[in-house]
Amino acid sequence: MFAIVLPLKAFAYQSLFLLIAIAIEATVLYQRLSQDSRKSLDPSPPITPKQSVQYATSTQLLATVVGWLVFFMFFSTTRILPSDLRVALIDFVFFDQWTEGTATLLILISFVTFFASLAVNHFGLLGLKRILYGAPKSAEDDSGEASEGESDVFRDLRKEPRDFQPQFSALLFANALAYTAILAVLLLRLLFMAYYHPISV
């Protein structure tokens, strides 16, 4: 006879974080990247707000799915983890119990997650543009850019670091803001739990 235990809270929190991250990233992308394309050697800027929302949705969803897959591969509870890590994970998931070791591990994981999600977002956005608009053209078509107007021109991959830097910095700013907002939500939750469900020793 099993109790009906479902991770509905996890689904709700994740949806909330996704919505926050998508909203923030869409705004930042629209503000930062909708400049005149002739000034910087940018790839196609998301001109319309709708496009920026779609880009943000795609990248954030991709980051979430990749995160889940990593979780299932490395932290899945089918005896891959050593026993004490597993117990700490179970304690954390089911009972919100922190030890010092858990706290440091979580902080480390958050750092890694931030930079990993930044990388996934960046390359995900590159991949998305490639899927949407086709493979990058070769370097000799540089001169024809101004006449193309709004259409998208991709640079050769060896020029990538310079050309994609506005996109990268926009993503960095967006991710930092989004993570700050998520931390604020978690802090609120911490206060709420301390008030309503204090740990009784």
Next chain:
Amino acid sequence: MNAFKAFKFNLKPVTRPFEHVQKQFQGIKAFSWQTCLLLSLLAWCVCLLIQAEGLRKFVGVFAWFFLIVGTDWGLLEQELKARKADKEFKVPLLGLKLRYSPWITGALITLAFWSYDFFITDARSALVSWPIISLVVAAFPRFLKPGPKLKHFSELDVAARQDLVILSLIALLLSCWFEFGFQIQDILQQYPSMQADSFARSAFVVQAPIKNQPVPRGVPMLEQAQRLVRDRIAPLSWNEARQWLQNIPSQVPTLNAQVKEAVFGNPPRLEESQFWSLSAQFKEEIPDDRLILQAIWRGPSSQPGGYVLQQNCLFGKPPLQSITPSSGLGAITPYRFDCQRIISNAKRVNLGGRGPQENFLQRWWRSIQPRFSRER
């Protein structure tokens, strides 16, 4: 025809429903989704009549096929009508149009695969593969060209590609969510004592309160320990029993091993057996000596550091009336050994003692009240 009409005239209220059904059937065009569903129904009836297993499966394939195609077709037509009347369902913020028909069709296909054990064998793989199959169902129409060819990916336009990307990511996310839910169930299977605990502080899971909440494994451990001790001291006299009980700390390892073997099996079936341990103490008091049996839990729990289940057993001389010379009644133990109710220092663990006086709604309401307003 006129005679028929005259006949109908007299029996209007009776024949009206039949007329309705007749009109419905006559309104079905030959090449439509209703025909498909009817074919499926026919195939199911044939399936019921056939006894041979192989032939049954063969006809079953057709039945499922017509059912799936029929529902998909019907739902598509409904969607087209809604699109013309501009009544589609839109997600407000993102402007995405949500279609529910691929999910229903995907569910039917998943059920079809499940009934044939075709890659899908149980509820877990069914739920996890449902979003992916729905994704294939939703994406497939975009690749169709007139004639029996399929479009290459590069022939789709930008908006379609973007939609596909977002759709596939959402489907993958749902699959991951379902898989996580099943992994939670796996953990609970290995740690059943956790179900007796309260998950109110958890950031991840929610527990629906059920009537018969399980008790921690410590309870059968204590019962077994008590029984073992009782059996052990039964043939002894009072003095010998008392001596044995006084030396009980030396018996603890064997008792521990025996009790765990009885409750968890050898080798242990459950992972949580490594966190349970048994301890026993004998305290000499007046009027009765006390044997304190403890089942100590050092694993995950809502109480930091684990909790202890304790049972006090009183050991003393029996009241005078029961000292009778053994006269064929069998051995009467010359002492008393009563064990009391199990108590614990864990505040939120269910020990089975609370009767079903309140239903689950009342318990849930009580559990979400802030701490200071709850009576203790």
